Amino acid sequence: MVRVMKDFPTHSFQTLQTPFYFYDTALLQQTLDAVSAQLARHEGYRMHYAIKANANPVILRMISAKGFGADCVSGGEVQLAIAHGFAPKSVVYAGVGKSDWEINIALDAGIGCFNVESAAELHVINELALRKGVKAPVALRVNPDIGAHTHANITTGLAENKFGINLEQLGSVLHETLSLPGVEYKGLHFHIGSQITDMLDFQALCNRVNSLSHELSRQGLPVGDINVGGGLGVDYEHPDNAPLADFDAYFDVFRRHLDTRPGQLVHFELGRSIVAPCGSLITRVLYVKEGTSKRFAIVDGSMTELIRPALYHAFHLPQNISSDAARPVTTYDVVGPVCESSDVFAKAIDLPECHRGDFIAFRTAGAYGETMASGYNARPLPKSYFSTDFL
Numbered sequence: 283m284v285r286v287m288k289d290f291p292t293h294s295f296q297t298l299q300t301p302f303y304f305y306d307t308a309l310l311q312q313t314l315d316a317v318s319a320q321l322a323r324h325e326g327y328r329m330h331y332a333i334k335a336n337a338n339p340v341i342l343r344m345i346s347a348k349g350f351g352a353d354c355v356s357g358g359e360v361q362l363a364i365a366h367g368f369a370p371k372s373v374v375y376a377g378v379g380k381s382d383w384e385i386n387i388a389l390d391a392g393i394g395c396f397n398v399e400s401a402a403e404l405h406v407i408n409e410l411a412l413r414k415g416v417k418a419p420v421a422l423r424v425n426p427d428i429g430a431h432t433h434a435n436i437t438t439g440l441a442e443n444k445f446g447i448n449l450e451q452l453g454s455v456l457h458e459t460l461s462l463p464g465v466e467y468k469g470l471h472f473h474i475g476s477q478i479t480d481m482l483d484f485q486a487l488c489n490r491v492n493s494l495s496h497e498l499s500r501q502g503l504p505v506g507d508i509n510v511g512g513g514l515g516v517d518y519e520h521p522d523n524a525p526l527a528d529f530d531a532y533f534d535v536f537r538r539h540l541d542t543r544p545g546q547l548v549h550f551e552l553g554r555s556i557v558a559p560c561g562s563l564i565t566r567v568l569y570v571k572e573g574t575s576k577r578f579a580i581v582d583g584s585m586t587e588l589i590r591p592a593l594y595h596a597f598h599l600p601q602n603i604s605s606d607a608a609r610p611v612t613t614y615d616v617v618g619p620v621c622e623s624s625d626v627f628a629k630a631i632d633l634p635e636c637h638r639g640d641f642i643a644f645r646t647a648g649a650y651g652e653t654m655a656s657g658y659n660a661r662p663l664p665k666s667y668f669s670t671d672f673l
């Protein structure tokens with residue numbers, strides 16, 4: 283039985299300074315077990331957790347202990363992954379703008395694969411590897427020109443997006459890769475976007491990968507392993523109905539639609555679906571204010587701890603976890619204290635009447651919450667606590 287946030291004894295929080303992140307470790311463990319069970323069904327499937335989603339040390343340790351690899355997008359993330367138990371060979375590193383020092387860090391660490399996003403980057407990696415007398419393992423990140431049905435800011439696989447090598451250039455960049463002495467070709471990498479809940483988007487990706495593999499083989503070029511990226515979405519509206527993302531449906535699409543050859547590995551880079559459900563941002567009500575036409579619940583958490591509502595109009599279900607069932611329901615705009623009109627968590631939301639000091643939890647905040655926190659307005663970075671801290 284998954285313990286849901288509203289059942290959690292809030293008296294444990296009384297002495298803690300808000301805002302903070304609360305992570306349900308049992309739920310994270312359950313999620314990791316569900317992913318592992320899926321991977322166990324297919325010998326060639328490999329998971330590289332996208333650590334940009336949440337790089338909290340406790341969470342990284344739990345995930346690396348499961349034997350997953352890491353998907354990184356900066357030299358800092360490569361270092362973080364390795365410092366928290368991810369095997370260097372299981373680290374993959376993507377990003378359109380890798381600096382020389384970041385490439386050198388990854389070369390020194392001996393990571394498993396650079397996901398290369400342009401011919402120019404390929405040549406720099408080749409040179410830096412030759413200088414060190416090593417061969418850099420590389421996959422080519424392809425821009426598959428597939429639109430995912432998600433927020434425009436988080437699609438990545440369209441021709442208009444900056445990511446990857448476009449389909450027309452792929453053949454020639456692959457030729458170059460094979461000719462350069464400082465790199466070793468490993469395969470192809472794709473990522474179409476994030477918070478994708480329509481499995482047909484992943485099916486379209488499989489079809490694109492299949493036709494591309496077929497075309498490369500026809501030209502006598504190697505395909506290598508396939509990395510399909512991440513992107514599986516979660517249910518932000520109903521966090522307690524579906525605490526786990528739909529891993530069954532997700533892996534089923536790849537099992538059914540991605541053509542693989544014997545010995546070919548399929549890499550996955552899930553981030554959000556692994557960590558979003560287990561995290562909540564816990565805030566306290568500071569003031570309730572009557573506006574001209576609405577009522578504001580002003581909490582002590584803000585866009586500096588959780589920027590997703592301000593940046594993507596994302597919804598994180600607010601729950602008054604201090605109220606008992608007897609309180610009347612009232613409609614609020616739930617806002618933070620930062621000096622920006624966009625520092626709003628939710629508009630016109632019904633909550634049990636809010637009083638100063640009540641805890642308001644913003645649910646499903648385990649992904650792209652703590653990692654995107656900032657110090658704007660000289661606010662301190664949020665602390666984090668784990669369900670196991672309160673046993």
Ligand code: LLP
Pocket residue numbers: 332335353376436438473475476477511512513514551552553554555590594649650
């Ligand atoms: N692989 C690559 C190459 C990526 O760019 C990403 C995410 C992932 C994997 C992991 O995707 P996921 O499984 O988490 O969807 N800050 C935004 C999300 C940005 C995602 C960037 N790339 C948000 O808060 O919604």
